[in-house]
Amino acid sequence: MELVTIDDVRAAAERIKAVAVRTPLVRMGEAWVKPESLQPVGAFKIRGAYNAVASLRPDGVVTHSSGNHGQALAYAAKEFGVPCVVVVPEGTPRVKTDAIRGWGAEVVVVPPEQRESVAEKTAAERGLTLVPPYDHPAIIAGQGTVGLEIVEDLPDVEVVLVPVGGGGLASGVSTAVKALRPDARVIGVEPELAGDAAQSLAAGRVVVWEPARTFRTIADGLRTCLSELTYAHLNARLDGIVTVTEDEIRAAMGHLARRARLVAEPSGAVATAALLSGRVPAGRTVTVLSGGNVDPDLLRQVI
Template sequence: MLSLDMIYKANTVLSSVIRRTDLISTDKINPNAQIFLKPENLQVTGSFKVRGASFKISQLTDEEKAKGVIACSAGNHAQGVALAAQRYGIKSLICLPSGAPISKVEATREKGAEICLVDGVYDDAYQRALQLRDERGLTFIHPFDDDYVIAGQGTIGLEILNDLPDVDVVIVPIGGGGLASGVAYAIKMLKPDTKVYGVQAEGAASMVKSIDQNQIKCLQSVLTIADGIAVKEPGENTFNLCQQYLDGIVTVSEDEICAAILCLMEHHRLIAEGAGAVSIAAAMFDKLPIEGKKVCCILSGGNIDVTILSRVVNRGLLKSGRTIEMLIELPDRPGSLLALTKVIVHHCANIISIHHERNGESPDVNSCNLRIVLETRNAEHTNEIREGIARNGFQILEWK
């Protein structure tokens, strides 16, 4: 059974394994609250997962260590298990979803693990891992629904209270719930008046649905950029702990996650993966009652696939009002485009791309369509540009 003593023991065991991640104060996330970041993206494997995996493996018997371990993961738990197994000199086999980012797969392989790619998502890899466990007599290292793993993740709660004893709110990402369970339990045991909130991606809100219906629910499918928390079904232990110790769970959209990743890159030179940025997104977009509070957001990981980074940045720019795409109807006569660009120049926007559609779908045969993307300062600047364009007689057919 999970206990505070178990978390303290994990804290001692992990002191020679993990990197202590100091809090970072920021005024860029939400001006109405005092925000601190817990940057677990700077952890030795780029994610908090190494904590739980290392503590669990440290508690195995010699016989279990001799046979080896097996795990399943979308990537971060895989690296944690592989590194811990390597340090204890034991063999590891990792089942990963076939769609896991290549960077995470290769990082796991580099740490000495045997890799087994499984078609589907995390839950499919989980079933395959259980099958291989039984066939080979390996010890299964669960990514979240295990008391030792939860205790390892709970050491983050101890560190937060040690560094920020007067913290009012802690915001935690949730996939299967191991991190949220451990952190919430540790904080509520030591400082029960501190609020602890969980955050899930809208496309993978299994814990939200389970707690709302007061029973564990399995989603039909999950779809989110936050692959590290794309879990169809929470664990039994984590469900019970989250239900008991969390003060609430909210969800964030894909665009909000992208905007949070962009904000961290631009203002703090920190790289976050989707799962790691959901807590920041919740604070940025006022999903929780944090005004006037001292808040700690756990940035749980930074192992983002670099091949999607440009798409994330573009979506983040759109969400934060830094770029705008418009479809504008123009009179099809000489000088119309010049007149429009003069309006844009007057409002100090930068044209990123422009596409002239003479054979567009405008009902006016004497008109054409112009699809244009502009770089802007912020959402307020974007509104000024739209109003200026309309004021000068141009019709905006759509914008985003």
């Protein structure tokens, strides 16, 4: 299987530079945070979605999403003047579905196990291009620009902690970081209650957890499983993976708000949760805060 290269990531960086924010590294104690919550759609997903639409130039797009990719694709589709349909699972936070509609996309709500099949059916029936949330080289290359910026801003980085859901972000970040700084360690982080990636890497193959199992975690953006493409990237380039508890995720959300003045949704806080847990390698560390689209009531609870 052909993997995304650093040249693909650099090409993506050129395509998205007028749209995606070049987020800074924010000091938090002895570590740094990469706050992708500062993107126009509140999450890193704008990088991959915009790169995909700019590369494919479709007449219209459809996707399935837990929320952030849907927002990003809706934003990109609006920029290019094409229609967008986003299929979301029941239980998707309203703050995310409202934002998707706000960017002009149509939202279709389905049971979690039907999100992919309904998106594929919609693509076929309406003649739309399916842009998956992580299972595409253009998506991975776009997300890899996060890693490119980390190494440019902190050339002697030693550890990068990155959330893992479907694996697109971790695939891209590990591609860029390992190409530019081979000695740095890239560690994936996921919730214990959606630990399919850790199990997959341990088993040497993709292990799929059913939605009823992954939907137990508060980290709604990390409930998806790896694809064969993202598994291949993580198996080749990730240095390890750790899991965090629900209590650790909540504590990390509060820590980011109080110590770094940064808003994180649960999925965005898992990398910081791993850092605070002490279960990761020591060194000059960057944690990727992947998104800040959090329900206000939940944010009040954790603070």
